[in-house]
Amino acid sequence: MDQTTSATSKQSPAQNQAVLLQASELFCERDDRVLFSGLNFSVSRGQVLQIKGGNGTGKTTLLRMLCGLNQDFEGTLYWQGQDMAEQEEAFHSALLYIGHRVGVNKVLTPLENLRWTCRLQREVSDEQLMSALAGVGLRGFEDSQCHALSAGQQQRVALARLLLSQATLWVLDEPFTTLDVDGVALLENLLQQHAARGGAVLVTTHHNLQIPGLEVLTLG
Amino acid sequence: MDQTTSATSKQSPAQNQAVLLQASELFCERDDRVLFSGLNFSVSRGQVLQIKGGNGTGKTTLLRMLCGLNQDFEGTLYWQGQDMAEQEEAFHSALLYIGHRVGVNKVLTPLENLRWTCRLQREVSDEQLMSALAGVGLRGFEDSQCHALSAGQQQRVALARLLLSQATLWVLDEPFTTLDVDGVALLENLLQQHAARGGAVLVTTHHNLQIPGLEVLTLG
Amino acid sequence: MANAHTSTFSAFKATLKRDLLIAYKRKNDVVNPFMFFLIVASLFPIGVSPEPERLSLIAAGVLWISALLAALLAMDNLYRADYEDGSLEQLLLSPHPLFFMVLAKNIAHWLVSGLPVVLVSPLIAYMLSLPDGSYHVLFLSLLLGTPVFSLLGSIGVALTVGLGSRGLILAMITLPMSVPVLIAGTLAVQQTQNGASLLGFLAIMGAMLLFALTLAPLASAAALRISVN
Amino acid sequence: MANAHTSTFSAFKATLKRDLLIAYKRKNDVVNPFMFFLIVASLFPIGVSPEPERLSLIAAGVLWISALLAALLAMDNLYRADYEDGSLEQLLLSPHPLFFMVLAKNIAHWLVSGLPVVLVSPLIAYMLSLPDGSYHVLFLSLLLGTPVFSLLGSIGVALTVGLGSRGLILAMITLPMSVPVLIAGTLAVQQTQNGASLLGFLAIMGAMLLFALTLAPLASAAALRISVN
Amino acid sequence: MWTWFHKLGSPKWFYDISGRWLPWLVACMAVCLVVGVIWSLLFVPQDYQQGLTNRIFYVHVPVASISLAFFPLMAIAGTVSLVWKMKLADVVVKVAAPLGAWFTALALASGSIWGIDTWGTFWVWDARLTSLLLQFFLLIGMISLRSALEDTDAAAKACALLSIVGTINMVVIKYSVLWWDVLHQPPTNFTVDNSQPNGPEIWIPLVIMFLGVYLFFVISLILSVRNEILRRERRAQWVSELAAQ
Numbered sequence A, B: 001m002d003q004t005t006s007a008t009s010k011q012s013p014a015q016n017q018a019v020l021l022q023a024s025e026l027f028c029e030r031d032d033r034v035l036f037s038g039l040n041f042s043v044s045r046g047q048v049l050q051i052k053g054g055n056g057t058g059k060t061t062l063l064r065m066l067c068g069l070n071q072d073f074e075g076t077l078y079w080q081g082q083d084m085a086e087q088e089e090a091f092h093s094a095l096l097y098i099g100h101r102v103g104v105n106k107v108l109t110p111l112e113n114l115r116w117t118c119r120l121q122r123e124v125s126d127e128q129l130m131s132a133l134a135g136v137g138l139r140g141f142e143d144s145q146c147h148a149l150s151a152g153q154q155q156r157v158a159l160a161r162l163l164l165s166q167a168t169l170w171v172l173d174e175p176f177t178t179l180d181v182d183g184v185a186l187l188e189n190l191l192q193q194h195a196a197r198g199g200a201v202l203v204t205t206h207h208n209l210q211i212p213g214l215e216v217l218t219l220g
Numbered sequence C, D: 001m002a003n004a005h006t007s008t009f010s011a012f013k014a015t016l017k018r019d020l021l022i023a024y025k026r027k028n029d030v031v032n033p034f035m036f037f038l039i040v041a042s043l044f045p046i047g048v049s050p051e052p053e054r055l056s057l058i059a060a061g062v063l064w065i066s067a068l069l070a071a072l073l074a075m076d077n078l079y080r081a082d083y084e085d086g087s088l089e090q091l092l093l094s095p096h097p098l099f100f101m102v103l104a105k106n107i108a109h110w111l112v113s114g115l116p117v118v119l120v121s122p123l124i125a126y127m128l129s130l131p132d133g134s135y136h137v138l139f140l141s142l143l144l145g146t147p148v149f150s151l152l153g154s155i156g157v158a159l160t161v162g163l164g165s166r167g168l169i170l171a172m173i174t175l176p177m178s179v180p181v182l183i184a185g186t187l188a189v190q191q192t193q194n195g196a197s198l199l200g201f202l203a204i205m206g207a208m209l210l211f212a213l214t215l216a217p218l219a220s221a222a223a224l225r226i227s228v229n
Numbered sequence E: 001m002w003t004w005f006h007k008l009g010s011p012k013w014f015y016d017i018s019g020r021w022l023p024w025l026v027a028c029m030a031v032c033l034v035v036g037v038i039w040s041l042l043f044v045p046q047d048y049q050q051g052l053t054n055r056i057f058y059v060h061v062p063v064a065s066i067s068l069a070f071f072p073l074m075a076i077a078g079t080v081s082l083v084w085k086m087k088l089a090d091v092v093v094k095v096a097a098p099l100g101a102w103f104t105a106l107a108l109a110s111g112s113i114w115g116i117d118t119w120g121t122f123w124v125w126d127a128r129l130t131s132l133l134l135q136f137f138l139l140i141g142m143i144s145l146r147s148a149l150e151d152t153d154a155a156a157k158a159c160a161l162l163s164i165v166g167t168i169n170m171v172v173i174k175y176s177v178l179w180w181d182v183l184h185q186p187p188t189n190f191t192v193d194n195s196q197p198n199g200p201e202i203w204i205p206l207v208i209m210f211l212g213v214y215l216f217f218v219i220s221l222i223l224s225v226r227n228e229i230l231r232r233e234r235r236a237q238w239v240s241e242l243a244a245q
């Protein structure tokens, strides 16, 4: 089950500034099933890396490991060439994670939700927030409570963060679910732009992404 | 915003035996936004009807209305030519609904979950249940608790019901989310077979379904 | 397509079994209500007074109130998980009368959360120095009263299951409705100490139980339909 | 890409504001705890005895126990919704020390659920015939004690937030841990009736509060990290 | 030093070494208990206490004193498991909770039985009893938490944390309950026995019983740890070799 990717480098932690996140010899088992072992890969600036694999092959688990939300694994993670354990604050400042549960409170409005999640990282003005919401097609819904939004609209509230984010690394777990055709195009566009600006994206999805220069890591 | 479909018939309730469900002049508004008005369509045996539309156009709302889970609307529904209100039991016996929340208890195993949902409708033996689970690719996971399954695997537990169902009408709300490529193919196949056997399917999804004879109703 | 339906009774059984199975898997669903009962009851000697004479005056009331609060806290489990994972929708869409499905869930719930409290009550009564002749009264009245708490609580949970913070709303709906049972129960214990006949009280509580048993599931069913909307 | 970070303090403020806003929107988060407090406290005249003399003996204990149970029931809201919608993950991944984020949430929670209980307590004390000279003691001791309930409860909720049926486990962890505060509080009310000095008790309760304020958020933060895993 | 520490952390090492010690420990325990029971039942002078029920003294005191050791034990093991991530330490935290609950229950039960005779009631709300009861509740809470968290690793961390918090709390509870008891009511006749003339013919069997019960505690701890190790390492090679034998 040893896996390497297009982006793999078996050498010691990269000195290369462009390499943001590097994973070395990851091993994870859950409930006595080995999900992956000897997994090596790295994510560099300008890269969009899609993690693929059948249901239950460990994509979500891998993303949560990388973010530090799941710590039951063996192997080492490096952030910009240094051991992740010592870089936690720097890493978290440069990270934007949207998981399966997107972090949208049902009682608050899209505007209030976005304001809080953004303020955890940096100051943003209300105009910026409003234009980000308009950017994901939620104009007119800024002040509805989120429980009155459709599934896709809630997903869009979370994705509005991408328009405001100054994080370098985006980690997105199945961000395309429940998005309509326009939404998919919009998001693909955002990912591409982020990479072009020198950011990096780690994304799982079963879609075939239309992104030039996309790299794929297949699990399972 | 008046809408008609390929399958529409503006006449009085169809006498045609093949027409299962007919909706006439449906009108629905939520939070002062009109979602649809004057919506007419029908679903007949042998038909797979996909409901399309952007995020927030009312697909989920429509499906829940048809099933009787949401009763805030105007217009009339007919089940096999008769007013739905008087046909509730007959309708429920012939209906299989899988919503956004798929109805899978996290503590129980796939087998126990499937057993209960099936027994609400009819008696099924444990062998049948096991083979249905194997059919959706969950062999080996029958006895894990469902909270230890991945998102796609949980979806598959719910979809196993389709293999056992004797219901005539399937109503599925975004059943393709979180399924991998194999899962999508499997499900498309199931829908097609069900229609071929004389059943009918109402399904929402943003995918482009590969089903011959598919009909589409677009909202919004 | 032929539909070989189950009878309502076997759907009832399937639901009952399922809920007991879930409780069994969670284990602590069974242990917890009576542990909570024990803990709350023992807060009183600590908070009020540890002297047996003073305790014996308040014992009956404290036991009943603790049982009520334990029932209340246990209610949380009744429909919540089913609502969140969508099982409740499946229940509503089953071809059988919702009344029986709700009844099955209520019975399973009482067996798991109410019965253990009733069974452990004499022990705690002793620790709270309940007067000697009152044990059987307490036991019987709790046996008749706690199912009513479950049945009434079920209405409250059904009404609030879609809400973010049910805990307290639930309490505000359920507690006032439970007051008649609480009064009957504590009066039974106190009055029989003074020589009143036990039978009268048991008859009243039995009537309350029958009443709740026939009407509460109807109300719960209606409330569930509203909440799932 | 330059990262213009917020200071930890403004993230703290943002979190505090957000939680207060959510409580404001839910409305009943504010109304409920003290309604529950009121209802539970008024079960005692019904369940135990309506006579003022007997009530006044148990009033202090009953008030404290009701406040504790109200705090317990209100705890449910603290991390649950955030866990379920994923906001908790966002909080854990924020670049600021989790200690302060947790503290912000605890403070918001106490302001919403604890403070109203403290404010309404004299009224209920009057209804329970608390002896005359004890009102200010009760008020001050609740003011110092209820935040401790919130802080301790927060650890329990953080440990159990991922579980299906938390309500009762939470109670079993939190109630025993809250006993010292309960004892200090009721003793304060009872002993000052007998002429003991108020200051000593307040000092002890203040010490407990400080202790909880510095250590409990640490434990809660650690527990959250474990639960979100 | 560190190699020793790591060896200690290895479940297999512990399993082997404890397997060698066990027979000796069991033998010592048997001797102590047999001697202790016979001595305390038959040879302790009858005159200072009424009736045989009071012989429960020789069980109650050791059991009660051991049950007080569980929270500190779990806190230490919990700290080790959190800080050094030592697997064995978590095993100890895990098995100590139910064991502690049993011992606490036994202390409560033996005390209660004794109380029926001496106090005429099996329960009074006295400081020592109340704090032991609260300890019992906390232990049950911990067991529930462990059984509710299905993920072993999360459960390990959660319970380690709770055992530390719980220990701090038990200390506070002890003091507060003592304080409450002193202020509330006159001291119970709990102190009766301290005023007894404690001659050697009384304390020597007590010491022997103490030894026996302590050994019983150590042995049950070791056995449950071994059991849990086998359960956790059931797929490890050395366990399958063991099973093959």
Ligand code: HEM
Residues within 6 Å of the ligand: E060, E061, E064, E065, E066, E068, E107, E108, E109, E110, E111, E112, E114, E115, E116, E118, E119, E122, E123, E128, E129, E132, E189, E190, E192, E193, E194
């Ligand atoms: C449920 C009832 C009881 C409980 C929970 C209980 C609990 C305890 C505890 C926790 C200890 C401390 C052990 C230590 O410090 O090492 C203890 C010791 C002791 N108990 Fe009990 N006890 C109970 C009933 C009784 C009764 C009825 C008597 C006899 C009148 C009694 C006599 C003693 C004596 C003589 C000691 C040893 C002296 C000492 O360490 O201070 N206990 N018990």
Ligand SMILES: Nc1ncnc2c1ncn2[C@@H]1O[C@H](COP(=O)(O)OP(=O)(O)OP(=O)(O)O)[C@@H](O)[C@H]1O
Residues within 6 Å of the ligand: A147, A148, A149, A150, A151, A152, A153, A178, A180, B030, B031, B033, B035, B053, B054, B055, B056, B057, B058, B059, B060, B061, B062
């Ligand atoms: N509970 C509710 N209360 C009020 N309005 C609601 C509620 N749920 C949904 N709506 C509104 O109804 C509209 C339709 O929602 P619905 O969930 O049916 O959309 P949908 O077509 O399923 O979208 P999606 O593709 O995102 O799933 C949305 O605009 C939403 O704002």
Ligand SMILES: Nc1ncnc2c1ncn2[C@@H]1O[C@H](COP(=O)(O)OP(=O)(O)OP(=O)(O)O)[C@@H](O)[C@H]1O
Residues within 6 Å of the ligand: A030, A031, A033, A035, A053, A054, A055, A056, A057, A058, A059, A060, A061, A062, B147, B148, B149, B150, B151, B152, B153, B178, B180, E151
């Ligand atoms: N909490 C858990 N405890 C134990 N095992 C788990 C847990 N969550 C997931 N697993 C197991 O880990 C494996 C990988 O799960 P994961 O969610 O990472 O898959 P995934 O690749 O994201 O799948 P999907 O495409 O369905 O989202 C699954 O086989 C699942 O059974």
Ligand SMILES: [Mg+2]
Residues within 6 Å of the ligand: A059, A060, A061, B150, B151, B152
């Ligand atoms: Mg996944």
Ligand SMILES: [Mg+2]
Residues within 6 Å of the ligand: A150, A151, A152, B059, B060, B061
């Ligand atoms: Mg939808």
